[in-house]
Amino acid sequence: MTKVVVLLSGGLDSTTVAAMAKADGKELYALSFDYGQRHGKELHCALAVGRSLGVARHEVLHLPLGALGGSALTDASIDVPDAPTDGAIGDAIPVTYVPARNTVFIAFALAYAEVVGADEIHLGVNAMDYSGYPDCRPEYIEAYQQVADLATKQGVESGGPRLVTPLIHMTKADIVRAGVAANAPLDLTWSCYRGEGAACGRCESCTLRLKGFAAAGVPDPIEYATTG
Amino acid sequence: MTKVVVLLSGGLDSTTVAAMAKADGKELYALSFDYGQRHGKELHCALAVGRSLGVARHEVLHLPLGALGGSALTDASIDVPDAPTDGAIGDAIPVTYVPARNTVFIAFALAYAEVVGADEIHLGVNAMDYSGYPDCRPEYIEAYQQVADLATKQGVESGGPRLVTPLIHMTKADIVRAGVAANAPLDLTWSCYRGEGAACGRCESCTLRLKGFAAAGVPDPIEYATTG
Numbered sequence: 001m002t003k004v005v006v007l008l009s010g011g012l013d014s015t016t017v018a019a020m021a022k023a024d025g026k027e028l029y030a031l032s033f034d035y036g037q038r039h040g041k042e043l044h045c046a047l048a049v050g051r052s053l054g055v056a057r058h059e060v061l062h063l064p065l066g067a068l069g070g071s072a073l074t075d076a077s078i079d080v081p082d083a084p085t086d087g088a089i090g091d092a093i094p095v096t097y098v099p100a101r102n103t104v105f106i107a108f109a110l111a112y113a114e115v116v117g118a119d120e121i122h123l124g125v126n127a128m129d130y131s132g133y134p135d136c137r138p139e140y141i142e143a144y145q146q147v148a149d150l151a152t153k154q155g156v157e158s159g160g161p162r163l164v165t166p167l168i169h170m171t172k173a174d175i176v177r178a179g180v181a182a183n184a185p186l187d188l189t190w191s192c193y194r195g196e197g198a199a200c201g202r203c204e205s206c207t208l209r210l211k212g213f214a215a216a217g218v219p220d221p222i223e224y225a226t227t228g
Numbered sequence: 229m230t231k232v233v234v235l236l237s238g239g240l241d242s243t244t245v246a247a248m249a250k251a252d253g254k255e256l257y258a259l260s261f262d263y264g265q266r267h268g269k270e271l272h273c274a275l276a277v278g279r280s281l282g283v284a285r286h287e288v289l290h291l292p293l294g295a296l297g298g299s300a301l302t303d304a305s306i307d308v309p310d311a312p313t314d315g316a317i318g319d320a321i322p323v324t325y326v327p328a329r330n331t332v333f334i335a336f337a338l339a340y341a342e343v344v345g346a347d348e349i350h351l352g353v354n355a356m357d358y359s360g361y362p363d364c365r366p367e368y369i370e371a372y373q374q375v376a377d378l379a380t381k382q383g384v385e386s387g388g389p390r391l392v393t394p395l396i397h398m399t400k401a402d403i404v405r406a407g408v409a410a411n412a413p414l415d416l417t418w419s420c421y422r423g424e425g426a427a428c429g430r431c432e433s434c435t436l437r438l439k440g441f442a443a444a445g446v447p448d449p450i451e452y453a454t455t456g
Contacts, residue, residue, distance in 0.1 A: 061292045068287065068336075068343045100339035103379045107335040108296075111328035115296045140378040146371035151331045156362045 001027045003118040005109050005161070008032050008058075010045030012189050012209055013124030013167055016175050019184030020166055021122050022053050029116050030058040031109055035065040035101075045190040052185040057116065061108060068099065102135035106144055106163070113161040114154045121148075122164045128171050141165055172212025180218060187221035198223040229255045231346040233337050233389070236260050236286075238273030240417050240437055241352030241395055244403050247412030248394055249350050250281050257344050258286040259337055263293040263329075273418040280413040285344065289336060296327065330363035334372055334391070341389040342382045349376075350392045356399050369393055400440025408446060415449035426453040 006018045008030040018028060030053075032046040043060065050058040102125065109121045125136040134140065141163055148160035155161075167175050179186050191209045192199035199206050201224040213220040234246045236258040246256060258281075260274040271288065278286040330353065337349045353364040362368065369391055376388035383389075395403050407414050419437045420427035427434050429452040441448040 059296065063291070064289045065339060068339050099342040100335055100380055103338055103375060104332070104335040107328055107332040110331055111293060111296050114327040134381060134384045135379045137378065140375070143371070143374035143378050147331060147368070147375055150365065150368040150371050151363045152328055153362060 001025065002120065003027050003029060003056075003116060004120045004122050004164075005029045005031055005113045005116070005118045006055075006122040007105055007109055007124065008046045008050055008055075009124070010042045010047075010049055010189060011124070011191050011205075012172075012179065012186065012212075013126055013175055014046075015049045015124075015186065015189045016179035016182065016184045017122050017124040017166060018049065018053055018055075019179060019182035023182040026120075028053060028055040029112065029118055030055040031105075031112050032058065032060045033063050033105060033108070034060060035063040041192075041195045042190050045188055048188045049185055052188055059112060063104065063108075065099075065101065065104060100135070102133075102140075103144075106148075110148055110152060110161065114152045117154075118161055120162045120164050122166070124167055125165050126167045126170060126172075126175070128169065136168075138165075138168055141168070171215070172208055173215035176212050176216035176218050180216075189222065196225070198225040200225055229253065230348065231255050231257060231284075231344060232348045232350050232392075233257045233259055233341045233344070233346045234283075234350040235333055235337055235352065236274045236278055236283075237352070238270045238275075238277055238417060239352070239419050239433075240400075240407065240414065240440070241354055241403055242274075243277045243352075243414065243417045244407035244410065244412045245350050245352040245394060246277065246281055246283075247407060247410035251410040254348075256281060256283040257340065257346055258283040259333075259340050260286065260288045261291050261333060261336070262288060263291040263332075269420075269423045270418050273416055276416045277413055280416055287340060291332065291336075293327075293329065293332060328363070330361075330368075331372075334376075338376055338380060338389065342380045345382075346389055348390045348392050350394070352395055353393050354395045354398060354400075354403070356397065364396075366393075366396055369396070399443070400436055401443035404440050404444035404446050408444075417450065424453070426451040428453055 004021050004026045006021060006028055008014045008018055022028060030050040032043060034043055047058065113121055125141065127137050145163050148163060149155045152160060191205045193203040193205045194200040199222060201210065210220060232249050232254045234249060234256055236242045236246055237260065250256060258278040260271060262271055275286065341349055353369065355365050373391050376391060377383045380388060398406065419433045421431040421433045422428040427450055429438065438448060
């Protein structure tokens with residue numbers, strides 16, 4: 001059985017990736033991070049998704065990314081904005097960007113892959129509705145594959161683990177459809193940047209998600225405070 | 229003044245790199261990690277070196293690398309071996325190898341560089357006396373530079389921070405000489421993998437260090453339990 005490390009944030013994208021790998025008969029080693037997000041809801045959802053998918057192991061690592069500051073997602077002094085009303089999502093790098101976040105996450109995924117002997121690392125990065133994050137682009141992933149091949153004992157001996165990004169060229173609507181097709185537990189996912197009792201429906205992440213479900217013609221199974 | 233992030237472990241190599249950058253008139257932003265090493269002596273030395281060099285800021289991040297297991301440096305169930313007596317250091321990847329350690333460390337350095345606005349990241353990696361660690365080779369650093377250029381908001385806007393490795397082609401003796409020339413506080417450094425009151429003088433790290441000082445014709449200012 002192919003062992004796969006999957007970065008599981010508890011969001012729509014990573015949950016879909018994990019469900020797709022499971023549907024392909026792969027054994028899942030989930031990796032989630034507690035990195036000073038403002039709320040623990042996302043992490044709670046990641047653990048629920050992992051249980052639902054029957055992962056072989058779920059590692060939750062506490063990372064001090066928030067200690068460095070610099071993002072509205074980890075720094076309480078920066079407000080999370082509503083999405084631009086003119087639809088210009090993705091034109092500029094937003095304040096919700098966490099410095100080098102995916103670089104740090106993939107580095108830990110490499111360590112985990114080596115320890116458990118995984119052949120692949122599955123990532124929910126997406127270059128279409130990517131909100132301007134530079135570390136979600138295909139050229140970034142390709143560069144990191146070179147690092148993965150050179151960085152580890154595993155890589156030296158038998159080639160590094162393959163970075164697999166099945167969603168990278170999908171629209172949010174494609175992702176919703178792929179999640180439904182793979183029986184992903186979308187009702188357990190969480191995308192809102194604000195993270196109160198119900199999703200806010202107004203931040204950039206909620207806005208992208210709601211547009212995706214609408215375009216796919218699938219009802220979003222989670223609760224919203226407003227649909228803006 | 230050029231701002232430089234320097235990964236400071238408290239060892240001979242990173243201390244020399246930091247002292248060289250200071251001698252070049254750069255402003256130092258030190259970054260050290262508490263990653264489940266067996267002893268805190270190395271970290272204590274890193275902080276003392278940082279103070280001695282007058283760094284602008286010293287960030288110590290707690291990383292859960294040890295939680296994943298897989299190395300004698302973080303896993304108490306694996307013994308740290310003596311160096312091979314036949315002098316074959318570097319022929320195989322040793323059990324002291326920590327999975328993806330440098331990949332994780334450089335990822336955090338990228339985040340730190342972006343937050344403080346540093347132009348360079350200085351690393352004490354060394355491909356000569358590298359003990360078989362795959363993540364100390366020039367081709368690894370070159371691949372990571374590509375990631376650095378693509379990963380961050382800083383990289384997208386003005387090119388990623390430059391990864392600088394002044395020791396990469398030096399022998400341990402060259403490093404000792406460079407450290408002396410840059411007035412590095414070598415008396416505050418620590419290299420021993422075992423980390424008791426005095427350095428053991430017998431592990432691979434002590435053995436490489438002692439050979440370096442001997443070849444440079446410089447007395448090692450730290451105390452050894454044995455020179456074995």
